[in-house]
Amino acid sequence: MKKKSKILGGAGETVLLTGNEAVARGCLEAGMAVGAGYPGTPASTIMEKLGEVANELGFWAEFSVNEAVAFEVAAGSSLAGVRSLMSTKMLGVNLIADALTVISVTGVRGGLVIITADDPQQFSSQNAEDTRFFGMLAKVPVLEPGDGQEAKDMMKYAFELSEELELPVFFRITPRICHSSFAVELGEIRKPKRDGKFIRDPKRFVTISTYSRPRQPILHEKIARAKKIFNTNTWNRIYDHQNGKVFEKGSVYNTFGVIASGLTYPYVEEVLEATKINARVMKLATTYPLPEDYMVDFMSDLDQVLIIEENDGVTELQSRALAQRKRLNVRIMGKDDGLIPLSGELNPDIVGAAFEKLFGVKFQEDLTEPYLEAQELVSQRVPSLCAGCPHRSSFYALREALRRKGKGGAIMGDRGCYNQGAYEPLEGMDTCICMGASIAMASGLSHSGTKEPVLSVIGDGTFYHAGIPSLLNAVHNRSNIVSLIFDNSITAMTGHQLNPGSGVNLMGQHTGFANLKKIVEACGVEHVHVINAFDVEKLVETVMEEIDHDGVSVIISRAPCALVVERNIRKKKLKMHSAVVELDKCVGCKICMKKIGCPAFSWSNDPKPHLEILSHCNGCGLCVEMCPFGAISIPDRPDGVLGISIKKEVTK
Amino acid sequence: MNVILCGVGGNGVVLTTRIIAEAALRDGIKVRVGEVHGLAMRGGTVVSHLRLGSDAKGVLVPLRKADILLAFEPLEALRQMRFLKRGAKVILNNQTYVGVDAHLGLSKYPEVCDILEKIEAAQDIVDVPASRLAIESGSVIMTNVVMLGCLSASKELPISRDSLIDAIKSRVPPLMIDSNIKAFELGEKAFQDWEKNVVCQA
Structure with missing residues (x-):
């Protein structure tokens, strides 16, 4: 029996979901009709989860051939008036930029949401670029949920906002949302409205310059409208913290402020609770365009504001410009002052360090002798290709x-x-x-x-x-x-x-x-x-x-991929033909290790130095060819090229 | 309460964390989990942060604020020690994973006795042969369930045994339930044996 997908729980239930599952559930609650994406850690499982339930619920889900194509697929279905999703990691946004900067000019019909997973710590990415600049470039609003519940709820809102503004909307998450697990209260799943109808409007969708030039002011007007919407929506919130407790905004007096975007708010909350520092804190969820009036109102009572955000100082940059334009007498601090690091993800200790510098308080426990000595002994493991790859x-x-x-x-x-x-x-x-x-x-x-x-x-x-x-x-x-x-x-x-x-x-x-x-x-x-x-x-x-x-x-x-081979061997209950080492013949030269460094290799000095092969060896046979002494073999191995016969068998 | 779980890819750290989190949810305890498995291929470092009750704020535990470490591998236990309060409980599977990188001299794997000595200097360690016990109950795959049994018997968690067992049952194929329960019980017993031994030595 196929296990019921975790994202199909009933309305009112509270279930443990990863951020990615919560986002996928949000799409279901929004009645999304078409979803297209390209895999990229940490966002890959969003489309996978949607793919698991697409047939059952009646929407279309695809992994496209690349991100540019995925975005254009989603844009095409949005044109027909249905809710459409594009999901990628942030590097894929580089590819969609070409279409995105034009689609924002034409505008959309059905809600069009672009999930982008930024990776400030570079857990699995070649850079740490910040998607919010693409929001500014293309004039596309950016939303950032702070936890799993918000990831689900805000996803639904993202579709509504996209339809209200007739603009694509960025939904920016990071690995700490994607791969973390949260207790999430579920809402109603909405039946996907997959009733696309194409209505001709060449003056809008054929972007020859004579048609598209008049649309520029419309785009600017949409961003102005987004600012107004963000001034009053409830995703941005302000709290007053005093003596480690949290109060409604304005119920206590504060002159020091913090703007915490996305999932950094709980880090701030934790630091303030521990250090008893008093502060007015804005939890910012709409990072482009900024909710200007709301922010001016927040900053005008304050002497100093510390801005806490991951990746680049995008909110800091915009806040400084806003404060200058509104002639606010407030000192804005953040990455430019070196209080918040430019590189890497944030965590409670890094946020705590900023408060330590500003207020001379103590948040982080010292790493004393035994802990420092332990650190000295630890070295990083070096990754490698899988055994049998x-x-x-x-x-x-x-x-x-x-x-x-x-x-x-x-x-x-x-x-x-x-x-x-x-x-x-x-x-x-x-x-x-x-x-x-x-x-x-x-x-x-x-x-x-x-x-x-x-x-x-x-x-x-x-x-x-x-x-x-x-x-x-x-x-x-x-x-x-x-x-x-x-x-x-x-x-x-x-x-x-x-x-x-x-x-x-x-x-x-x-x-x-x-x-x-x-x-x-x-x-x-x-x-x-x-x-x-x-x-x-x-x-x-x-x-x-x-x-x-x-x-x-x-x-x-x-x-075939070694992991696919291994999975098939297990599924079909076949024998794994692992390599074995003949102790008499192994001279302990380590030539095999130095040549191919397979993770199925281990070493033993008992009774003499020799190679050992671990049980997850799938018998690819490469090491057999590497050994000049013929010490490695695969018993009962089917004839033919090493390791291959079994692969043919399992991949049929 | 803050719990760190760590090991190498293939140990089942992520699954174990989710089992505890689901059990907590069953018991009505607030819970949040942060995980790192960017390149969680076999043999790579995997760690997750489990936050329960009033600590369930952000998904990351600050340094030196964790109450329990459930470690599936000795070197990984040492790596995460910086997150522990002094005296925090460490439940350690003593099965090492020395990668080929260490055999090649690309990284160093310390002597196990040095690892234990460093951990013992500040923590309350419970050292169990979980991998061996898992093999006894049917398969090394159930190492994580042995570890869960140990953790449950330690009474450190505010989560009931029943909820842990239910959460395990909901995660394993029906045919495997009995052997998983056996693995869990072996883990409980291993913890009790350890306690007895410590008392005897004292």
Whole structure:
């Protein structure tokens, strides 16, 4: 029996939900009709949760091929008057900017909400950009919930606001909302209104300049209206804190103020309670545009205001401008003063430190002797690719081919779980910038006059997302590169979401498979190889051959994700053919470790130094090939290329 | 009350935290959970912050404010020690996970006796062979349930045994309920044995 989705609880129930589940439930309570997204930690599970219930409730949910497409899909359905969602992590907002800055001019019909998960601590992101600047750029309001309950309730409100203003609305969350769990009281699920109807209005939606120029003032007027709405809505709240207790605004006298945006309010609450500092605190949920009158009213009674926000000082910047314009005599403090750090997420200790500096109070307990000594002993674990991951074999082959060529060379990388292959000992990538950058940057490098081989690496999901135009460009502009596509036919990094190569979509419908080889050939590439990722020697030889070829070569290195293999082995109750070490033959040289560093490796000194293999080894067989002494084998292994027969069996 | 749970990817830290949180909710206790599993692949550091009652404000526990540490791995216990009050209870599974990175010299794994010595210097530690007991009850997968049994027997949490058991039952397949209960009981017994031993030594 399929377990009932956690986001389908009855109205009035209080259930434990993650922030992402709460957001998804909010979409159900808003009667969302179409949701499109692209996976990216920490936001991926929002679309997954929606996908689980889409058929049952009758709305459309999809993982699109990339964020730009997802946003345009959502914009298209909004045009037909139905509530539409786009979900991404903040880096995806870079891709939607092109459409977003125009859709804000045309305006929307059905509510259009864009979930963006910012990542100030960079738990799983390459930068810490702040989506609020995109709100300012495109003139799109930004809402920020402070906890799980608000995440659900405010999501419903976001759709209403979008329809009221006829503007897209940003819904900004962070990992501390997405991955935290909260007790959430549920409301009524609203039946999705999926009755789209397209009404022609070319003067609005065809944005030739003669049509779109007159719409600029309309957009500015909408933002002015948003300010007014935010002045009076109840998401922004003001409390007075005195002697560790909380009062209604105005019931006690305060001259020191705090503006705490998003989920930083409870941090402030905790610090004020512990330190007994008196302050008037605004919990700010509408971070663009600011609720100006509300803020002026707040600041005009105060001498000093400390602004607490994650990522950049966006509220600080706008507040200073507002105070200057309104000639308020208030000192505004925050990141510019060094009180709140510019980098990293906030937490109660960091907020506490700001109060310690300002008031000479004590919030944080000292880390005394035993605690300091404990810290000294701790070192960070270095991540690696999973045991049995086909990328390990591919990366090893790439480096080995370059080593045999003896000419140096560059491996331009891309984004995916193969990023873990950049660590020692594989060191399989020399760059990793953004989705799709590998092939284009390799092209540029090949035109730079370098005499060294130029290689690139991209996964199948990332290739569909942003690699195809770069490959077309490389062929069109006669780059001299060897481009590897690591094909496991799934978007593994963010939790095995389906992609055009998977043959199934988020609604569970069977679809056509994207034919990766034919796509590559259709781009005009003549040298195309499809090789089993575990066939190391063939990979090495082919890479070496293609380095000598002047032009674009593509090698598709193909094998399923190790975690999918493991899951299938468990599901089908098959035997895991783990590798074993023959004690007599193992000389303790650690060559296997130094070459491929598999996390299924362990070490024992009893009775002599030797390799041990842990039970989660799935028998990929790469280490068998690495051992010069033949000490590693896979008993009962089916014949054929190492590790592969079982993979064929389990992935049928 | 503040509880920190920690371990490495694959230990079930996240699931265990949610089980306790759901049990708290059943008992009508205010609860909030913060988790870090950015790259929670097998062997990576995983930690969650569980806040109960009047401490259930923000999702993060301030340094030196936690009352209990439920640690699935010794080095991870040491890593999170900075969050503990002096004298706070540490329930530790003594099964180490030394990653290949440490064997390669990319990171260091301290001697287990050094780890224990550092923790004992400031905390009230309960050291249990939870992984071994889990294997006894059927599978190493149930290590987290053994740990829950220990935690329950310690009476440190304001959450009832029944609610914990109900929360476990709601999370595991029907066929696995009996072995999970066994694992829970082995955990309880391990805690009681530890207490007896400590009393004897004293």
